[in-house]
Amino acid sequence: MPLKGNIRDFSATQLFNLVNLSRRTGTLTVFEGIPTGEKDAMGGEKMKAGKERARVVFKNGKLVHAALADQDNGLVAVLEKAGKLTAEQAKRIRERAKQTNDKALAMLLINANYATKEDIVASIRQHLLDVVYNVMAWTDGPFVFEDGTLPGNDHILVPIDLENVIIEGARRIREAEQLVEHIPNLDMALKFPDNPREKFKGVHLSVEEWRVVSFVNPKNTIRQIAKANNMSEMEIRRVVYGLEQAGLVEIVKPPGMENKAKTSARSRRAAAPPVQKKVVSKLIDKIKSL
Amino acid sequence: MQTVKMVITGPFSSGKTEFIRSISEIEVVSTERDISSAAEAEVKEATTVAMDFGRITVDDDLVLYLFGTPGQRRFDFMWEILAEGMLGFVVMVDSSKPETFREAKSILETFRAYAPTPYVVAANKQDHPDAWSPDDLRIALRIEEGVKLLPCVAKEKESVKNVLLELLYSILEEMEG
Numbered sequence: 343m344p345l346k347g348n349i350r351d352f353s354a355t356q357l358f359n360l361v362n363l364s365r366r367t368g369t370l371t372v373f374e375g376i377p378t379g380e381k382d383a384m385g386g387e388k389m390k391a392g393k394e395r396a397r398v399v400f401k402n403g404k405l406v407h408a409a410l411a412d413q414d415n416g417l418v419a420v421l422e423k424a425g426k427l428t429a430e431q432a433k434r435i436r437e438r439a440k441q442t443n444d445k446a447l448a449m450l451l452i453n454a455n456y457a458t459k460e461d462i463v464a465s466i467r468q469h470l471l472d473v474v475y476n477v478m479a480w481t482d483g484p485f486v487f488e489d490g491t492l493p494g495n496d497h498i499l500v501p502i503d504l505e506n507v508i509i510e511g512a513r514r515i516r517e518a519e520q521l522v523e524h525i526p527n528l529d530m531a532l533k534f535p536d537n538p539r540e541k542f543k544g545v546h547l548s549v550e551e552w553r554v555v556s557f558v559n560p561k562n563t564i565r566q567i568a569k570a571n572n573m574s575e576m577e578i579r580r581v582v583y584g585l586e587q588a589g590l591v592e593i594v595k596p597p598g599m600e601n602k603a604k605t606s607a608r609s610r611r612a613a614a615p616p617v618q619k620k621v622v623s624k625l626i627d628k629i630k631s632l
Numbered sequence: 633m634q635t636v637k638m639v640i641t642g643p644f645s646s647g648k649t650e651f652i653r654s655i656s657e658i659e660v661v662s663t664e665r666d667i668s669s670a671a672e673a674e675v676k677e678a679t680t681v682a683m684d685f686g687r688i689t690v691d692d693d694l695v696l697y698l699f700g701t702p703g704q705r706r707f708d709f710m711w712e713i714l715a716e717g718m719l720g721f722v723v724m725v726d727s728s729k730p731e732t733f734r735e736a737k738s739i740l741e742t743f744r745a746y747a748p749t750p751y752v753v754a755a756n757k758q759d760h761p762d763a764w765s766p767d768d769l770r771i772a773l774r775i776e777e778g779v780k781l782l783p784c785v786a787k788e789k790e791s792v793k794n795v796l797l798e799l800l801y802s803i804l805e806e807m808e809g
Contacts, residue, residue, distance in 0.1 A: 346762050347730030352772060360771045383645050384731045536777075617636055617719060619807050621694060625636070626800045628690040629793050632655065 345487040348375065348389060354478045355511055355587050357487065358405075362504040363589065365403035369491040372396045372477060373484045391484040396477050399493055405507060406492075406499035408473035415469070417444040417451075417462070417498070424465035426457050443496030466500045471507065478511035505545050505588050512584035513548075521579040528565040528575060531596040532558045532582065541590055554581045555591070563596055634694050638799065639714055640684075641701040641743055642724030643735040647756040647786035648700040649684045651724060654792040656686025656698060683714055708742075715746040720799045724786070725773070727755045727763035737773050750802040754784035754795045 349357070349372065357370060375389030382388045399407035409415035418439075422432040435456070439447050451457045457465075493499070532554075535541060547555065550573070557567040568578035585591045640648045653660045684700030699714045701707075715721070721743050725736045736753075743751065753775055755766045764772065770781050780798050785791045 343761065343763070343765070345764055345768060351731035352733060356772065360768060363771050364767065382731045383643070383726065383729045384735060386731060619804060621634065621636065622719075622800055622804045622807065624690050624694055625688075625696055626797060626804070628688060628696075629655075629796050629800070632688070632789070632793060 344489070346485070348482065348484050349480055350386065350482045351384075354474075354480065354485075355508060357485070358474075358478075358504050358508050358511070359587055359589065361400045361487075362403045362508065366487075366489065367401050367492065368399075368487055368489040369493075370398045370400070370485060370487045372398075372480065373486075375483050389482070389484050391486070395480075395483060396473065398474060398477060399491075399499070400504075401492065401499065401501065403504060404501040405470060405474060405504055406501050407497055408470045408477075410473050410476065415473075417447050417466070420465050420469045421451075421457060421462070424461075424468060426461045426465055431456065444498050445496055448498060462498070463500055466498055467502060470500060470502060471510070474507055475511050475514055479514065503544060505541075505590075508588045509545070509547070509551070509584045512587045513580065521576065521583055524583055525564070525579045525593065528568065528578070529563045529596070530593045531560045531563050532567070532585075532591045533560045533594050534558055535589060535592050538590075541588075545588070545590065550577070550581050551585060554578065554585065558591055560594055560596060564593075633692070635697055636694070636719045637697045637699060637717055638796070639699050639701060639718045639721040639743070640724060641711070641721055641739055642754075642756075643726070643732040643739060645729075646724040646726045646732065646736070647784075648724050651722070651754070651756070651784075651786040651792055651795075652684050652686035652698045652700050654787060654789045655688065655796065657689060658687050660684050660686050660700075683710060711739075711742065712746055715743060718747060718749055720750045720752075720803050722795055722799060723751060723753045724756050724784070725753060725769060726757050727765075727769060728757050728760035730764065730772070733769075733772050740773075750799065750806050752780040752782055752795060752799045752802060754782055754786075756784045756786050758783045759785045 354372070360366070361368075361370075372395050373391035374393045374395055376392040378388045378390050380388040394411045396411060397407075397409050398405065413419075418427065418432050418435050421427045422429065427435070435447075435451070439450065442450065448462050451462070452459055550571075553571045554567055557570055564578055564582055568575065571578070573581070582591065582593070586593060640651050642648055649660065683702065684698075686698040686700075688696040688698070690696060701711050701714050723736060723740045723743070726732050740751070740753070753769075753773070755764075755769050757763055766781050766783050769775070775781050780802060782795050782798055783791075784795050
């Protein structure tokens, strides 16, 4: 069953995180949104899928292919953009190899010494990242994720770990409002998720991220970590956002805050009355018998 | 007579009223009104403004009350009142409407702050063709592994029974722990 939604409600970053954590294989397609004139459950404008804007393909939780609908995603264009082919070379190759797919073309270019295998892989890799960072900046558009769908054999698939893509994509999200909305309270603390060693394996963090990671402890508030690292509120929010989206840290209440909440008048009033175990057992028996 | 209370909460149109209706022994005392906002009217015709109320009588000495919260934010002053003294709570999520996931998570956090009682998350409308699977919902809503996230079809009594039983098992486990 495909996952459907709108990246306005469930962002591309969150989708990549979902794909990464569940090690999915499939294709994410993002469309232009066409207003239907109706409202969705939250009162937002309901959109139906229009023209395709982008297609991003994953294999076992890794990014392997990405293309924007309004640009040439073919190998020649990718190599030209990366500076591996001149405009003249690109034009000539396009004329000669009109019917040749990317895989076959790559072999021809390597054999003719136009490019090395490493050049091709690096150029495609950069192209995929450019597309994906572009998609991650979009704030609206219907999407469909279809499990199991992969492009044809004629495409060159370059696997890229999503953790680093998510971190870098999040780094590029500059809008202060989004960051403040996500982390409104800097008096929260950070903790590592379960199996931190597994999560950090192969992840490349920036200097700023390492500085924050070194202070991760449920006793340290985000504000304290920022102060210790001489970071502004926006800088710390940006770093924490990236780390959290990549699943490397979790935002939690510091111990003091939890205690305060537990002893607040509100919690005392809302606390459950003392109920005996036998009462719960009776309820279980009753519901089973319904 | 002892009465115990459970709260069924969740965003607008997540299926709270239907959930209670499926299991309550009495006709649900509902405070549904015609929807005033045009946007919401497109989703459903009536909504709960104060609360839904259902009852399950266990025996002469024990009654379980089910309270459904109003889903719309403008009635959230009712939430804390309804949460008072609850034994546990169920967060209903419409699995087919990703636009409501953020709101569901926010409601979950609000109720967790009201009282440290056990809760479960019901991934409702699993019979809908666009429903996200419980596994995907767990990631989307960032629900911790230890919290039960259960598939649910609120209009089916067996499904509702399963959700309530799992909540009761969690309550029992906490008592024993």
